[in-house]
Amino acid sequence: GESVGLHLPTLSVQEGDNSIINCAYSNSASDYFIWYKQESGKGPQFIIDIRSNMDKRQGQRVTVLLNKTVKHLSLQIAATQPGDSAVYFCAENFSGNTPLVFGKGTRLSVIA
Amino acid sequence: DAGVIQSPRHEVTEMGQEVTLRCKPISGHNSLFWYRQTMMRGLELLIYFNNNVPIDDSGMPEDRFSAKMPNASFSTLKIQPSEPRDSAVYFCASRGDGSKTEAFFGQGTRLTVV
Numbered sequence: 001g002e003s004v005g006l007h008l009p010t011l012s013v014q015e016g017d018n019s020i021i022n023c024a025y026s027n028s029a030s031d032y033f034i035w036y037k038q039e040s041g042k043g044p045q046f047i048i049d050i051r052s053n054m055d056k057r058q059g060q061r062v063t064v065l066l067n068k069t070v071k072h073l074s075l076q077i078a079a080t081q082p083g084d085s086a087v088y089f090c091a092e093n094f095s096g097n098t099p100l101v102f103g104k105g106t107r108l109s110v111i112a
Numbered sequence: 113d114a115g116v117i118q119s120p121r122h123e124v125t126e127m128g129q130e131v132t133l134r135c136k137p138i139s140g141h142n143s144l145f146w147y148r149q150t151m152m153r154g155l156e157l158l159i160y161f162n163n164n165v166p167i168d169d170s171g172m173p174e175d176r177f178s179a180k181m182p183n184a185s186f187s188t189l190k191i192q193p194s195e196p197r198d199s200a201v202y203f204c205a206s207r208g209d210g211s212k213t214e215a216f217f218g219q220g221t222r223l224t225v226v
Binding site: 032034046051089093100102104 | 220
């Protein structure tokens with residue numbers, strides 16, 4: 001049988017509702033953050049980013065909020081659609097040209 | 113641009129065999145990253161290169177793993193000998209110059225070692 005795997009937090013939302021996915025990052029010195037979306041069988045895809053000198057950034061149907069005081073990042077998706085179903089990862093950049101460090105991910109399931 | 117290109121998309125091999133995964137980064141990007149994704153550990157960084165030079169390989173699990181970047185447009189990740197616990201999806205990503213830019217991922221290689 002399968003071994004116990006990584007238990008991803010799962011968020012189930014009704015189609016048309018708003019979704020909020022949360023992420024706690026690790027390093028208070030991180031200066032750049034990204035949200036990625038990963039669909040089944042594909043690589044992570046960039047959604048939106050934010051620099052540490054901002055606390056909010058909006059894209060098309062998505063908004064990222066950054067709270068540096070508590071090291072918290074959130075992704076808000078407006079009017080969630082079935083195509084939004086995926087695993088969402090937050091990533092932080094510590095400094096310079098170092099690799100992004102990824103969180104564990106949250107699975108978003110949209111109920112039609 | 114075609115994006116980051118990885119090959120093969122799927123690889124099934126027998127334990128003990130050598131496996132080579134390939135990556136072509138986006139033209140002009142000067143950083144390349146190899147990640148491994150499993151259910152147990154999520155997305156783990158194995159190694160990364162800046163300007164074709166390996167910078168940090170502390171994520172490479174053991175000596176059976178090796179990576180090279182002979183030029184700016186090609187990198188390989190080799191496992192020799194392969195073991196069943198190496199089964200995972202391996203991603204290559206590249207990023208342009210500067211710290212505040214996103215990394216672009218390939219579609220991944222799903223490796224199964226039986």
